Amino acid sequence: MPIGKMKKHKEMLQHPVLRPHLPETHWFTDSRTSRMLNTYSSVFIKPNHGSGGSGIIRVKRLKKGYEVRRGSSRRIVGSRFVLRAIKSYQKSRHMYLVQKGLRLAxxxxxxxxxxxxxxxxxxxxxxxxxxxxxxxxxxxxxxxxxxxxxxxxxxxxxxxxxxxxxxxxxxxxxxxxxxxxxxxxxxxxxxxxxxxxxxxxxxxxxxxxxxxxxxxxxxxxxxxxxxxxxxxxxxxxxxxxx
Missing domain, CATH: 3.30.470.20 (ATP-grasp fold, B domain)
Known part of the structure; x- marks a missing residue:
């Protein structure tokens, strides 16, 4: 079985040269995801075992509420419903992690x-x-x-x-x-x-x-x-x- 994303992340986190280059990443939980959404303008929610960009959910803060996207599907929801929207895109058999969104060049x-x-x-x-x-x-x-x-x-x-x-x-x-x-x-x-x-x-x-x-x-x-x-x-x- 492929090595999970979180396992590799934790192993890299132990290396002092790699640590400063790793964006904040945690297991997906309601409380942790809510905190990260309050801290960052966007977060990515990824299946622990996944490749090719499959199943990745992006949550982006808007002036009012959030945009929740997976692939070509998107929803605009208020803060009370953002976790429900995220979970509607998740597959129950997968474990997920939540990662700080990056503003790529x-x-x-x-x-x-x-x-x-x-x-x-x-x-x-x-x-x-x-x-x-x-x-x-x-x-x-x-x-x-x-x-x-x-x-x-x-x-x-x-x-x-x-x-x-x-x-x-x-x-x-x-x-x-x-x-x-x-x-x-x-x-x-x-x-x-x-x-x-x-x-x-x-x-x-x-x-x-x-x-x-x-x-x-x-x-x-x-x-x-x-x-x-x-x-x-x-x-x-x-x-x-x-």
Whole structure:
């Protein structure tokens, strides 16, 4: 069974380098969710076991009440009914966590985050692929299965920092460094040999860890015009599973 999101979050939280980059995350309860809704302008409610952006609920504070969204479905409700609206979108057999909403930086008007694909074909972790995941218009998740598409991470960072290559390169190195630390941290307790790390940059330029996926999909990298990364991923997969 895949490793739950909360288990990975707690393991990363123990690492002093990773801790400052982790948004506040808790198990979903009425009281905790209410407190976070009072603290933050938005929160995300995610199934503990889920992938591809499936089942994610976003709750956004409005001038009056809240917008509760899952996929293309949305409701506007008052504060008295926000928890009821959230639960109407949840599946009873799933455990959920609640996470501080992030104000993601944008590329050409759409939010984006980064996917770092790490593999361990031998004795050490290597980064086989890096890409920016740019959300489809009006979407609040960037996942490939929800219409997100891949763009060269270097290109997106270069655009984000107004063609300041020094700054773009520094962010790329920091994201890469954090990803390897995440892989090593999770690998201490779990026998994983592939990991997809999702890292965001918010509107204030902060680097934030969204999550680490122990069964990452690789189709995102087929969208890049240069096939080098997908070829590397597939070659390392053969080494891992031979």
């Amino acid at each position: 944008k590329y050409h008007g759409s939010i984006f985050d980064t996917r770092i694909y790490l593999q361990k074909p031998g004795g050490k972790w290597v980064i086989s692929g890096t890409a920016a995941r740019v959300a489809a218009p009006h979407k609040y998740v960037t996942n490939y299965l929800k219409g997100g598409h891949a763009v060269s991470l270097h290109r997106v960072l270069f655009s984000l920092f107004k063609h300041n290559r020094t700054k773009a390169d520094a962010y790329f190195r920091e994201i890469s460094k954090l990803s390897v630390i995440i892989a090593k941290t999770i690998n201490k307790r779990h026998p994983v040999r592939e990991l997809g790390v999702d890292i965001a940059i918010d509107t204030k330029g902060r680097i934030l860890i969204i999550e680490a996926n122990s069964h990452p999909g690789h189709m995102l990298f087929t969208q890049l015009p240069d096939p080098t990364m997908i070829n590397t991923i597939m070659r390392n997969k053969r080494l891992i599973w031979k």
